[in-house]
Amino acid sequence: MDSFLIKGGVPLHGEVKISGAKNAVLPIMAATLLTAEPCVIHGVPNLSDVKFMGQILAWLGAQVSLEGGSVRVQAHKIKGQGDYDLVRKMRGSICIMGPLLGRLQKVRVSLPGGCVIGARPINLHLKGFAALGAKIHIENGYVRATARRLAGGEVFLGGRAGSTVLGTANVMMAATLAEGVTVIESAACEPEVVDLAQFLNAMGARISGAGSPTLTITGVERLHGAEHEVIPDRIEAATYAIAAAATKGEVTITGARPDHLHAVFDKLHEAGVRVERAGAALTVRRGGRLRAVDVTTLPYPGFPTDLQAQMMALMTLTPGISIITERIFESRFMHVSELARLGADIEIEGPSAIVKGGQPLSGAPVMASDLRASAALVIAGLAARGATQVNRVYHIDRGYENLDGKLRALGARIERVDES
Ligand code: EPU
Numbered sequence: 001m002d003s004f005l006i007k008g009g010v011p012l013h014g015e016v017k018i019s020g021a022k023n024a025v026l027p028i029m030a031a032t033l034l035t036a037e038p039c040v041i042h043g044v045p046n047l048s049d050v051k052f053m054g055q056i057l058a059w060l061g062a063q064v065s066l067e068g069g070s071v072r073v074q075a076h077k078i079k080g081q082g083d084y085d086l087v088r089k090m091r092g093s094i095c096i097m098g099p100l101l102g103r104l105q106k107v108r109v110s111l112p113g114g115c116v117i118g119a120r121p122i123n124l125h126l127k128g129f130a131a132l133g134a135k136i137h138i139e140n141g142y143v144r145a146t147a148r149r150l151a152g153g154e155v156f157l158g159g160r161a162g163s164t165v166l167g168t169a170n171v172m173m174a175a176t177l178a179e180g181v182t183v184i185e186s187a188a189c190e191p192e193v194v195d196l197a198q199f200l201n202a203m204g205a206r207i208s209g210a211g212s213p214t215l216t217i218t219g220v221e222r223l224h225g226a227e228h229e230v231i232p233d234r235i236e237a238a239t240y241a242i243a244a245a246a247t248k249g250e251v252t253i254t255g256a257r258p259d260h261l262h263a264v265f266d267k268l269h270e271a272g273v274r275v276e277r278a279g280a281a282l283t284v285r286r287g288g289r290l291r292a293v294d295v296t297t298l299p300y301p302g303f304p305t306d307l308q309a310q311m312m313a314l315m316t317l318t319p320g321i322s323i324i325t326e327r328i329f330e331s332r333f334m335h336v337s338e339l340a341r342l343g344a345d346i347e348i349e350g351p352s353a354i355v356k357g358g359q360p361l362s363g364a365p366v367m368a369s370d371l372r373a374s375a376a377l378v379i380a381g382l383a384a385r386g387a388t389q390v391n392r393v394y395h396i397d398r399g400y401e402n403l404d405g406k407l408r409a410l411g412a413r414i415e416r417v418d419e420s
Helices: 022-034 048-059 084-089 091-104 123-131 165-176 191-202 234-246 262-270 305-316 335-341 371-383 394-399 403-409
Strands: 002-007 013-017 038-042 063-067 070-074 106-110 135-139 142-146 154-156 181-185 206-208 214-218 227-229 250-254 273-278 281-286 320-325 345-349 352-357 365-367 387-391 413-418
Touching: 002 371, 002 394, 013 403, 022 038, 022 048, 022 070, 022 091, 022 165, 022 191, 048 063, 048 070, 048 084, 048 091, 048 394, 084 091, 084 106, 091 106, 091 123, 091 142, 091 165, 123 135, 123 142, 123 154, 123 165, 165 181, 165 191, 165 206, 165 214, 191 206, 191 227, 234 250, 234 262, 234 273, 234 281, 234 305, 234 371, 262 273, 305 320, 305 335, 305 345, 305 352, 305 371, 335 345, 335 365, 335 371, 371 387, 371 394, 371 403, 403 413
Parallel strands: 013 250, 038 227, 154 181, 365 387
Antiparallel strands: 002 387, 002 413, 038 070, 063 070, 106 142, 135 142, 181 214, 206 214, 250 281, 273 281, 320 352, 345 352
16 A cells, blocks of 8 residues: 655746546546547546546446557446446445436436545435436435436525535436436535536436526437546645745746636635646746635535635634534545644544644644545655655545656655655
């Protein structure tokens, strides 16, 4: 099992290029199941989650080849079943359900269960499938959805924490091949949903309203093959921006979409971080002393839950009290006790973490618990005095392409070591 060894205290300097978005490419790869024709996706990041999604598609019967940042999928003949071992390993694999239901009118997949960040139910996905006329049965840990012919319907996908990203993706994908018009209200507005809608439209789907809370999908008889370039990863871009601020460095981020990052840059600006835009390039540096800010995670266009941990790492370095409230996932604070091992003073009160920042952090061995928590530990390690060892970095390899290599190119002293 690999770890990162970080010698902290070096300001990051230089330029970093952002990779394709993990959370866009996963549902887009699943969408290729909607057609028997070949699809080609470009800008695909080299991540273990992407490889795993490729394996799932292959297991379902598709031909998949992944080479040099492009993936080609042809799902000529597929089966409509996803086993426990497939779905359990990656929560995101639930997005095979919508395309399988749309294409085959039946699907049976293992219920994914929870993960370290929360319970992660799929009730809203199932509500959407039911609105398209599917019958839903849950038995022996599996969920089965079947329909004689999917028909358009109206569904409200708002839940306890707002809309659902993969739920919207799933229902939208199933509805592309349903008879008639489907309207999704309280649809997720995330850029990854828009990217998926664009890919589906390139396949011949008729989707309008993507990026707004009302999605209208007019079903078509069949979809065809398409080629698509995935959007850049906004979470990766913001992670480097926060790392630049945390290390008192200056980093130019290229290939990002600044228009996907308004909430994050607004908060960074409030915290005293300078972000200058020149086209798609962003230069990030500290403007002077950092200021403590309160952050609440919200669905897009609000501050993303996928950056809560990284922002918390930055606030541990900032004099004053910052209240960070997590509104999307109920237990996404696994990084708190590990940040405390580096000297951070953080208390959890219900959905909020109260960060008393400004004490210098000092290196220590820490354990990564999930993808974004791991990124926060790396940021804290880069800013801490002395050596930090981040264990279990396979979590990072799921969602950050070559994080250690990109950080090294920015001057960080970070090494990957095999601890097995
Ligand atoms: N929810 C329900 N019922 C449902 C579905 C969701 O109550 O049927 C709740 C969840 O429990 C949560 C909230 O709705 O409280 C939002 O969950 P959502 O469904 O939007 O999450 P997701 O689609 O499963 C995606 C990303 C996550 C990201 C969230 C929120 C992928 C593969 N995953 O998950 O990414 O945090 O949206 O933006 O796209 C990550 O990249 O580290 C990651 C966890």
